Amino acid sequence: MSEVSLARDQLRATLPLYDAMSATFSMLRSDYSIDWRHNLIVALTTLRATGHVLHKIDVQRFPELRAVVEGKYKRWKQGSGDDELFKYFINDSRNQLLKTYQFNTSDDLAFEQEEIDSGDIDVVTEGHFKGSDVVGLLQHSATWWMKELDEIATHIDAQPTTNNLVAHQ
Template identity: 30%
Template sequence: MIYTTHARRVLSDVEAVRAKLENEVGRTEWRLYWVTAVVLVRAVGHVLTKVDGAAAPVVREISNELHRRWKNANAGDSIFLDFIEQERNSILKEYEFGISEGPIPVLAKMQNSVTGEFFEQQALIGENIYRPMWSGAYEGEDGRTLLDEAISWWTTQLDCIDKESVLRLARIRQRGKKCD
C-alpha cells in the first residue's frame, strides 16, 4: 500500500521540471526551472510529514525518525544534507545559486604538432552542456545529475517509508487481535 501519495506527486513534478532543464538555454527560464526544481525537491519531505503524515500518523513517525538520520552528516545521506537542504537554503534565504548560470570557460594546454611548442587555448563549454556546482561537497558535479540523484534518493526513501508503514501497522493490528 502507498502511504506517501502526496510526496510522490511533488516528486513527479520535480521530474517534470528536471526534464525541462535538459534542453532550456534561456538564462532566465533555466534559472527559474532550477529554483522550482530545488524548492520542490525539498518540499517532498515537508509534504511527506505534513500531508501524508497527517493522513497516516505512522508515516509522520517514520519520516521524523528518518529526518533525524538524514540531518546527520555521517549517516550516508549526503545528497539530502549537502545538496537538497543546502541548495534550497541558499536559494530561499539568500537567492544565491551553487550552480553555474552560463557558459563554462575551459583552458586547454596544447602542443603545436609542427614546432612542438606548448600553448594554452581558452574555449567555452556551451550554455547547457555542463552546469557544474561551484562549491560544497558536490563542487564540479553537474547540478542536473544531482537532481537525478535526489529524485532517486527520494524514491528509495518513500519506498522504504511505505514498506515500514505496512509492517508497523500490521504489528499494531496483530497486537490488537491478541487482546480480543
C-alpha cells in the same frame, strides 16, 4: 506497476517530487537561460518540499508513518552516505536559494558552465558537491527520494485517514 510504487503513490509527497523530476527533465532540453533558472528554482524547492509534505501531511494521513519519518529525518540531517544529498544539496541549496536568492548559477559563482566533450554542463563550483553536474545532482536527488519514499511506503497499514489519495494528472 509494483506494490511498492503503488503504496508510494498514496503519499502526497510524491506530487512535489514528480514536479521536481519534470523541471529537471526540462533543464536537460534547454540551454542556460531564464527558463533553465526557473526550472532550477522549481526543482530545488520541490525536492525539499517533498520532505515537508511527507512530514506535515503524510504523517497525518498515515499516523503509522510518524516514527519512521522522524527517524529518517534525523538520519537525513546527519548527511552520512547517500543522505549527504539531503543535507548538502536538497536542504542547503534550497535554503540558500530562498533565504539569499543565491541559487548557485554561473552568474553568482556557485554553478558554472564547463565544456565537456559531449557539450556544456553546469557544475557546482563551491561546497560539498564542488565539480558535480547540477542536473545530475537533481536527477540523483529525485532517485534518492524515490528510494526513501518506497521504504517509508512499506509501513503504510491501511487507507489514509482522509480521502485525499494522490491524483496523478
